Each structure stands twice: as structure tokens, then as C-alpha cells.
Amino acid sequence: MKYGRAYKLTGVLFLLNSMRLYSIIFCISFSYFLSARTLNVGKNFTFQKLSLAFKAASAGDTILIHSGQYSEGNLIIDKPISLIGIGWPVLDGEKKVEILSVKASNVLISGLVVKGSNYASLEDPAAIKVYDASHVNIIGNKLEDNFFGIYLQYSKKCVIRGNKIRAYGKDEQMIGNGIHCWKSDSLQIIGNEICGHRDGIYFEFVTHSVIWRNRSHNNIRYGLHFMFSNDDAYISNVFRENGSGVAVMFTKRVLMINNHFVENWGDASYGLLLKEISDCNILNNYFNKNTAGIYLEGVSRADIVENTFDDNGWGMKIQASCMDNRILQNDFKGNTFDVSTNGDLVLNTFENNYWQKYEGYDLNKDGFGDIPFHPLSLYSKIAENNPSAMMLYRSFIVMLMDRTEKVMPSITPDNFIDEKPRMKPVYL
């Protein structure tokens, strides 16, 4: 394929396919287990209390939780059972305990409202915490006002799908992450909505996982945060109005496809923050109204292809510590500054991008401009060194300086160049 390293794409597709496979397997196994037993919990049912039902259940049973208020302290699930809520039963931790602790594999949790986990700085209590388990499915729950929402540690092959996770954090120290994954593998995080947490989704030492179609907005720090998590993909997510959109740090081989990074505003705010990463693909994303679309520091061998940078303060801030990145076929339009950098060293390739600021011509009508484009404006360099100079932006003298620099580049590095800029945007 066109951009190399496309085998990753097929990998993701395989992952998505295998999701379907798993759910079929689960259905089959459920129907097998269902022949075992179904326990009803509720006011007018066999079990009044959840803890009693948990005690009575054996492996493979289904517990139907009918609507009502359940405040029974910490509940530990230590056998493979399914919890299914009917009419949104509320499990309330009353800000005293962690609510559901999953310590067995093959558990299903669905249709519950889980709220009010306690706050603790040492042991990270969560609404639903999975300890060292695999095949735990957490599907379609509502999580309200917890310290951590869903917490996975040492977990494998878990599915977190269609949950609504909301918290009301004000201070970074006082609130946990929406979906927190630590030392896990092969997770699927799909279609969740997360807001008001510290990080919407947090990955640390998580591998071979996919994050798909989530909406993460109004979180205090990042919409999505990667640390030391290799071989993951996040696709078609929306990150809106977070402290910063997404941070990918100290990581290799992450796929970022078709995400929206919108309105991540602030003094040190970025749509996408990349730090010390390598071999990543960033394709088809849309960056709109961020202070900086992408900030790259110490990034190597990343392909940034067919993204749209629209109406940002800075389209890309690419530090001189980045090398061997390829920035191809992107659209830069309506940004105050398309690109800025902090040094003279340029080890990256810019090619075939569309620059709205380009003023060249196309005589042979091949769709590419005949004269190269210098995307780095003088004033972006000045503003980089001396931020308060932004105050004079768009004044006559600044315009004059920028023009002169365009004609005779002397201060900006002359190899910072797009040899074949596009005449028309890739996406209209």
C-alpha cells in the first residue's frame, strides 16, 4: 500500500473482526451456562441483597439485578458470573468504598448505575475495578461521580463498551481517570462517553488494544493518555474541550486514525501531544480550533498523512528534536501559524501538503504548485522565542517582515520546505 507499515491497518481490522468472534463465543457460552441458573435480586425477589446473591451464585450463573438502591459496601466478584441490571439499579458506594471489585475472569457487568466510589490517594479505588482477570465485559453501564471510573490491572481481553462515565472533578489531584488501564493486553474500549475525569482514558503498559468510537470531553487533563503502551490503535474518537486532547508519550507503534480533536484550548494545550514516540501512523484526523493541532517532541519515524488542520492557533509545532517524520498530503487551512519549530535543524519531510497560505502557480496543471512553499513564517519563529510578540501580530510592520522573509529567507531555515505543495485541498 501507499504509506508502508500498512500491515498495522490489517492488524486492526483483524482485531475488530475478532471482537465479533468473541461476542459469538460469549453468546454460545452464555446459553450453555444459562441452563444452569438465574438469580433475581430486588425488593420483591428471592434475594434482597446483592451480597447474598453473590454468595449463592456458582460459576456461570446470571444475576438479574432489578431496579432499586443498593448500598452494600464493597462487593467482590470472585467467580465467573454475569450481572445484568434491569431498570437501572443503582449501586452506591456513598463515597466510602470501592464498589465492584472483579477478581475472576469471564465476568459480565451490564446495565448498572454505579456511583460514589471513595477517594484515596494510595490505592486508587474505582467504581468497577478488575484485578488480574481476563474476558471481563463491562457493557452499557452508567458511572457517576466516582474517583476512578473503570480500572483494569493485569487484565487481558476485556471489553469496555457503551458506558457513560461522568465525574465532576475540579482539581487534577482529587479525581481519577475515566477508564484506567494498567499492564493489560488486548483490550477493546468502544463507544464510551467520558467526561469530567482527570484523563478520559489512560493507558500505561497496555499493548495490542483498540480504542474505537469513544467520546471524551471536558476532562481536566487529557482526553486520552498513553504511557509506555505499544502496538495500540485509536480510531474514530472525538476529543473535545479537554485540558489537552490526546497525549501519546514514550510509546511505539500506535495507530491514530480518523479522530476528531476539537477545541482543546489553553495556555499549554494541544490537540495531540506526542513525546518520545516512534513508528506511529497518524492518518485522516481532523484538528479544529486547538491552540496547537499537534505538538511533536522527540518523535521519530511517524507518518502524518491526510490530516486536516483547520482554524488552529498553530497547525503543528514540530520541535527540532524530531527526525525522519513524513508529513504528507495534509490540509492546512485557516491556522494562524501552519507550522512552527524551535531550531534550525530540519530532519523531517514535508511533501504534497495543501497550504492555504501558498501563493504559487501551477503552469503544467498537474495539481501541484511549481514553486516550493516555505511553511515556516518568520513571525512564528519570533513568537516562539518571545510569546508576548503575538501582541503585534497582523500589524503592518509584521506583515512587511513576513513578506521580506518569504522573498529572501534568511532567518528561517531554508530547508524547511514543501517542494510540491498541492493547489487544492485533499478534503474539500
Added chain:
Amino acid sequence: MIRILKYVILDIIKNRLVLAYAIILAVLSWSLFSLEDNSAKGVLSLTNVVLLLVPLFSVIFSTIYLYNSAEFIELLVSQPLKRRDIWLGFYTGLSLALAAAFMIGAGLPLLFFADLGMSLILITTGLLITFVFVSLAMLVTVMTRDKARGIGLAILVWLFFAVLFDGLMLLLMFQFSDYPIEKTMIGLTSLSPIDLARIMILLRLDVSALMGFTGALFRDFFGSRSGEMISMALLVLWAATPLLISGLRFRKKDL
């Protein structure tokens, strides 16, 4: 005063130069908006018009007009009229005529093409800039009797505020970049009407970039509603002060 105003406006319309100004502005803005498929880009170019062309024309036209009407002014002074009324009549006549030309030339296409908030801000600043530079022209004409010197001074005033002032600011910024100069810079911008207008527009156009600017101070000051009010009030002050000084001088002036 109303009668003087009427005479001035009729005279200016007969002059046709203001008409030409309106037409030039109209041609510029219509073509800018119809050439660019993106109205934001048209707004951007019009910003430069508002910040450069409008003050230039306002100050030079007013100066020349006042020098040319020197005999008419002498005639008026010999009548039983208050000098203050004569002076105010000329000021309002000039600024209303120029403002009307600006509204027809640039205001209408702006309202037509650009989004409302942006066009309102551009129109307000354009009008205020017109008032400020007519007022500065009044001051210039009252300072010197010699027409050539007066016009030279007017051009200098424009050049200073449009170009040199920003150059000086830039210089200051680099010289003192190691010091916390944000507050001083905010104070200094109020010394130039064009800068005040530019920043009011900038805050609408480049919000995202300014959000990144480390001096949150700057944004907090100018970005808030009260900051906008303050900059507008400063612009009004910039129109009123030269007018007041020139009026006082005109009252005592030996014609």
C-alpha cells in the same frame, strides 16, 4: 452648528473625493469577498484596509479639506457665531461624511458576507478609527498655518501610528524580553489608536493562537467584555482629546 454641519456635508459631497473613497472601499471589499471562497480570508484582508487605508484617507482628506476651507472658516468667524460651534460643526461634518462613506463602502459588504460578530467588530473599529483620525487632522491644521507643512505632519501622524509605533514596540519587546513586560506592553498599546483597533480585531481572528500565548494577562485584559469596553472607551478618548485640544487652540487662534 447644525447649519454649519449641513454646509460642510454638502460641500464634501460636491467635492466628490469622498464619493471616490466610498467607491474604492466598495470595489475593494466586494472583490475581496467574491474572490475568496472563504469569507474569513476576506475579513483578514479587509482588516488591513481598516487599519491602513481608513486612517490614511481620513487624516489626509480632513487636513486638506480644512486648509482649503480656511477662507470659509474666516468668513464664519466674522459672523456672530460661537467658535466652538464652528469647530464642532466642521468635525461632525467631516467625520459623518467619512463614516458614511466607510459604511457604504466597507460596512455593507461586511454585513452581507462575513459573520455578524466579526463584521460588527470591524465596522465599529473602522468608524472609531475614522473619528480618531479626523480629530487628529483637526489638531494638525490648528497647529500650523502652512498647508504643505500641515499635510506633511498629517502623513507623519499616520506613518507613526500605522508603522513606526509597532516597530518601536517590537524593538522594546526584544530589548526587554528577559523582563516581565506584558503589563507595560498592554499599557503602551493604548498609546496608539491603530494598535487598539488591531488588537480588538486580533482577539476575534486569532483566538486559538492567543490562547496559547503565555501572557494570559493579555487575553484576560483584552479578551473579556470589560476589556473590549475599555479599548473602545480608549478609542473614544483618542477621538475626543485631540478635538478638545484643537478646539481650545482654535478659540484663541488669531486667524
